[in-house]
Amino acid sequence: MKKGILLALLLVMAFSASAFALAPIKLEDQKPVFIYVGPVADGGYNYMHDLGRQAMEKANPGVKGSIVESVPEGPDAERVMETAIRNGAKVVYANSFGYMDHVINVAKKYPDVYFNHCSGYKVAPNASTYFGRMYQPRYLSGIVAGKATKSNLIGFVAAYPIPEVIRGINAFTLGVRKVNPQAKVKVVWIYTWHDPAKEKEATKALFDAKCDTIAMHADTGGAPQAAEELGMWVVGYNYPMDKYAPTRHLVTPVWNWGKYYDYSTKAIANGTWKSQQVWWSMKDGMVDLSKFGKDVKEDTKKLVAAEKQKILDGKWDVFTGPIKGQDGKVVVPQGKKLSDGEMLSMNWFVEGVEGTIPK
Structure with a gap:
């Protein structure tokens, strides 16, 4: 195991943004955008993320999200996120590991927007990560x-x-x-x-x-x-x-991404969202068979x-x-x-x- 990688991970996981508070956003004003690495019609990974999005919207009347499919894991992801923000998105969900650095780059430019990155390990005051113990x-x-x-x-x-x-x-x-x-x-x-x-x-x-x-x-x-x-x-x-x-x-082995999307949506609305690394287990209902x-x-x-x-x-x-x-x-x-x-x-x-x- 490379000591440098492990040290970086431990430093990231020790990060605490408790002193940093973003303003709560009403459900109807969040307008979340979901950035998918593949098409929803893949019948697998991206499809399950979109089922989670749909479950979140059903559980939180007033929230209406948008999706952008098949976004490459490269600089173009930043353009997609920034376009969505200019069009009113106050919350960003990026669902693939390769978006990590691009999420952090855009989060620095838009400190009042909430960012959520799936499967990565880098956080910022307004950017969390989320994954499950698959x-x-x-x-x-x-x-x-x-x-x-x-x-x-x-x-x-x-x-x-x-x-x-x-x-x-x-x-x-x-x-x-x-x-x-x-x-x-x-x-x-x-x-x-x-x-x-x-x-x-x-x-x-x-x-x-x-x-x-x-x-x-x-x-x-x-x-x-x-x-x-x-x-x-x-x-x-x-x-x-x-x-x-x-x-x-x-x-x-299956995912239930709606667990995090519902949690995040409610936390943003009630002012309890914080930058953190979410790594939920079978007990939390994020993953199962x-x-x-x-x-x-x-x-x-x-x-x-x-x-x-x-x-x-x-x-x-x-x-x-x-x-x-x-x-x-x-x-x-x-x-x-x-x-x-x-x-x-x-x-x-x-x-x-x-x-x-x-x-």
């Missing part, structure tokens, strides 16, 4: 996959080699190996959040490598569709993927329920030692639990993962 349902879904595989080879279609994705792969693998120590998880990087064709190609490559089950960190239903055609078991992501793999879907597919066995469901209850009770969390790294050496000793800073800067694989993390 590694928790990832771990539980790994148990399901580990029970389902017959080849003991499980593929993982992965977007980018950043801590968020690496953390999910590791948590999933820990779940797989809890019930099936012989199983391995093969990672294929596709270097995009949204490209159904690439997601399908990666799935086919994993099938050719003898994987009989896949999991994913990508935004669409491309990988599950390919897996359905090839007869592979599917662990989805974002939105229940039985829509794309009706006969092969096992379970999906979908319904199980018809082929998941009862003993697997019971084991998942028991492990989930341990997490909900706060008795245990996924990255608690002993945990071995990819080389078989202990990385997290017995009884030690990784800190949030260590999880948020994760740049190593656990034992059982086949693949490399590009520099």
Whole structure:
């Protein structure tokens, strides 16, 4: 783990904006804009964000948001945010990691506007981050996959080699190996959040490598569709993927973004919003598992329920030692639990993962 990255994260997380207060904004005056990295019609990541937006508006009559879809993670994001602000937006939600620096840049220019950035780690007096502990349902879904595989080879279609994705792969693998120590998880990087064709190609490559089950960190239903055609078991992501793999879907770790959007909207209206790093858990309702597919066995469901209850009770969390790294050496000793800073800067694989993390 790079000490500089960890130090930066810890400094960010120690940031407190308690002395800085933004003026409350009435519901009808907030006019939030939602900046999406892909199209709402992706049936996955962006679709779930938009369901959260809709739930927020339903719970807060008077709020009417707008959306801008398929905004690249680059300087153009700043233009999109500034245009929305000039058109009356008082609240900005940017839903992808790559918007981070651009959110901070625009937040400096508009100190009276509220900014909310999904999955990043940089904050400002008028900019918060929000995310969920997706590694928790990832771990539980790994148990399901580990029970389902017959080849003991499980593929993982992965977007980018950043801590968020690496953390999910590791948590999933820990779940797989809890019930099936012989199983391995093969990672294929596709270097995009949204490209159904690439997601399908990666799935086919994993099938050719003898994987009989896949999991994913990508935004669409491309990988599950390919897996359905090839007869592979599917662990989805974002939105229940039985829509794309009706006969092969096992379970999906899912988001409930409306939890944060509702919280933020109300806090802005009543003057309690503050700059912070929100990282909510299954207990908070931000993340969870979908319904199980018809082929998941009862003993697997019971084991998942028991492990989930341990997490909900706060008795245990996924990255608690002993945990071995990819080389078989202990990385997290017995009884030690990784800190949030260590999880948020994760740049190593656990034992059982086949693949490399590009520099």
